[in-house]
Amino acid sequence: MKAAYDIVAVGGGPAGLAAAISARDAGCGSILVIERDRELGGILNQCIHNGFGLITFDEELTGPEYAARFEEQALSGGIDFMLDTMVIDVSADKLVTVVSRAEGLVQIQAKAVVLAMGCRERPRGALNIPGFRPAGIYSAGTAQRLVNIEGFMPGREVVILGSGDIGLIMARRMTLEGAHVACVAELMPYSGGLKRNIVQCLDDFGIPLLLSHTVVRIEGQKRVEAVVIAEVDGRGKPIPGTEVTYPCDTLLLSVGLIPENELSLSAGVELSPVTRGPVVNEILETNIPGIFAAGNVLHVHDLVDYVSQEAAVAGRNAAAFVAGNLDDEVGEIPLVATDGIRYTVPQSIDPSRMADELVVRFRVGNVYENRYISVYFDDERVKHLKRSILAPGEMEQVKLKKAELAAKPGLKTITFKLEEA
């Protein structure tokens, strides 16, 4: 079997759905969303807590409710779906190869592709904790799926390593389901999680957050019996003599997310070493013309609302690409992130193709108080925005206007940096 579509979205999470909806609304009549799971909604299906959609719907929804609103719009016509179908290859000329139990191997020729595969959790192997590899060690997201979707409690006496939001959410969830969470250990001197989650998931239940601490040993051969936690110095090295043993049967790891980009690599898409997602321009197009990216596959987001907004931009531009409606390129101006700002998305802007207003999203590398976010057009400072606090766990954004760039012909670089007050 061989099929052809104007636009194929890889992934049916919030990013894939929003991209498909906006492409349809922009007039594209041939769109396919491919999802490996048996249902749409992506990671939101297991995020049963509330806190989604404040920006989009002005109310606090749970993950499944937020997903359902987008599913409803996507299912209202004009978009085809393949569920239970895994994309195994995307080529540079946009031939999409998929496998499904129902149809076997299928190739689909697309004119444009939106990469929306989301992210995965950093695996435990990457952490190098000495000791055996007994049962009872789960990533926080796996535990979340087990408890919320399968209805299965992975353990009773729990230690959590890493204070990412998923770990914090699971500390509360498992406590309410009858487990005892002894502590959350965080290597850094600050938490990567939202303040709200620290207060409502840990403080509410008296669960200690140990900053500058890490797991130095896991005990138990068949099943986790205890973990040893030690304080770390300024360079992240355990301080001898500070070890404390916590008896437990379960260790959850919430140590970060990585964009899922195997497919992007096979298509020849250039990845950023900082975001681990594709390098994109002002229309969220990768270095391969007609291949776009949005959502957690592009860079890890903390708010799904921004995922939906970003993906809508990618979908709209994919539709314009297919229709041949994109403005002629005049040349990409690189965005440089420096002095505390780790990266920007997009990484370059062509002023002729940018929207009237373009959102540049970025993260900072540390916790900073009383700084300015400054934007320079070459060596002229054009924005100077005061922030009383900046933290790596919270994505920031700055809007650039097309008119601002148009007023600066010959512009060579746009620099984003933090400056002291």
Place this chain on the structure above:
Amino acid sequence: MEQIHLTCIRCPRGCQLEVAVEDGAVVSVAGNACKRGETYAKTEAVNPVRVVTSSVPVTGNPAHHMVSVKTKGDVPKAKVRAVVDALKGLTVESPVAIGDVVLADAAGTGVDIIATRNV
């Protein structure tokens, strides 16, 4: 006079708030770097509330073991555990739609528990 210690959750700064409470009313808030901290402290110190979310077993749909649920509105923080306990042993039957009441008046809070997923 009672002194309550809180962390403001309205922004990543996380100001440490010292709230003085007398006869169930906030008389002073200190430690907040902005006005939002004071607003937060005024309810959180005397009437903290939460939305409770959970999931309960569902029967009659081979594709799903569980359906996610939430309290339809805020419940007092002190009642969170009672609300979760009230869900123990509850099983719902498919089909269930977003917004369907799966348990009325959970733990005497006057707040219903509704499904957050179509199963």
